[in-house]
Amino acid sequence: MNTKYKLLITIGCFIVLSFLIQFQSNAQTKTKEVNIQSQSWVSENGTFRFSKRFGMIADLHMRRNNFLADPGFYFARTGLDYWINENITAVLGYGQMWVAPANPAWHHFVQEHRIYQQLQQFSKIGKIIVLNRIRNEQRWQEKIVNDKFTHDYKFTDRVRYLLSFTIRVADNKKLPSLVLSDELAIQFGKEVVYNTFDQNRFFIGIKQPVCKALSFDLGYMLFTQEKSTGYQYDKNNTLRCFFYYTPDFRKKTK
Template sequence: MTRPILLLGLLGLAALPARAQKQYVQEQQLWLGVFNQTRFSPRWGTWTDLHLRLHEHFVNRLFQGVARVGLTYYLTDEVRLTAGYAYVHHFPEGARTIGQPEHRPWQQVQWFTRFPKARLMQWVRLEERFRQQVVNNEDLGSDFNFNYRTRYNAALFLPITKDAFEPGGLQFLLNDELMVNFGEEIRYNTFDQNRLFAGLVYQVSKHGQLQGGYMHLFQQLPAGNVYRNQHSLRLFYFHNFDLRPSAAPVPTPQ
């Protein structure tokens, strides 16, 4: 069960280039997020997630906002294909007074594995990132920088209380996500970042859960020799709606 997460860490370390005079940017952030997956037929559903990220001693300034939507096709109850669009807004940093918009189409395969005393969620996501160019501290250009990014995410849920995955249950969550850039405009940071999270999950209801804990983010910036070493507090709420009639059969995939 833990092999995907251990493999992620090894891949992240292997992808780091040996460059001289490395510089490290230290940050503290607070990440807030709301996720929803709604299934409205045996085969179709939607994906929505919204994020607000703060930085400078966790809460002093806005850092980033993300709004993501998608349409999901259910191959089975445990395997899902999703394609969608995300809008990301990077708030000004340092002397810059203008924010940077990013348009991000994305595609994903997500799958779940159930064990007697654990749950494992994994996904592989491909993103096409269009980031509007910043001309100077006060102006945006008309052109966009572009690159692809692939992400592998593995989340292992281990029950702590006897209620386990039922309402009122408490779980320990270990989550790791590795991101890799590629495309013509990528020169020095093929490795983008690794996010390692450990925390607790409270099962609010059969369809909702609250996650909170600590996340360490290590990112290589485009310059190649500058790295972001980020310590974050993360609070996410997940909710699933199932709008199918209770008697509706699930058809066999064609």
């Protein structure tokens, strides 16, 4: 089976899986409620390669609600990166998130701790770079009651699958490429009752190289998240700007 057919099968399975999970999540007795809001999301995503096999990642994220007016969350993530080959990498790491309170009268940010495992694969079909990434996260989310820390945590295990296409539309590599991606997240745990489907992130935009080790993408993300009730959703129209820094510190052979 050639690469193009494998890619079509992968896309088809992903679409069917996403539809089935969302259909199951929507099969609740209460009427679906959707909260529509605007967001902005900026991040730095660093991949540092030190040898043939080993490197590290270091990411910083900031998301704001009501476009720029209100804080959403701050997130820092790091991990050990292992190159299985030039196209496949595996990561083991840790992340911490600070989530702004949903109640505007409260002041304390919810802390979330994560341990995660990730497998990522790149392939190329003509002028299209295809990224497949699966990430498994163990998350401990602190519970806050009446704006006070309880030192009690909600545990969930979340699986995320990302399928992304970077399409070069011009022969000049200094010009931007088109980016299309979709990421589906499902979660499990004792306290996950109605929202096995957690969220979906669809993105369309451009990717612009700045220099050999630095690029950024800029565009629109439709970010849909299901609440724990199973019938309430956030639909976020998001302006996203992600920077990618990928220095290679391996010694060059003469």
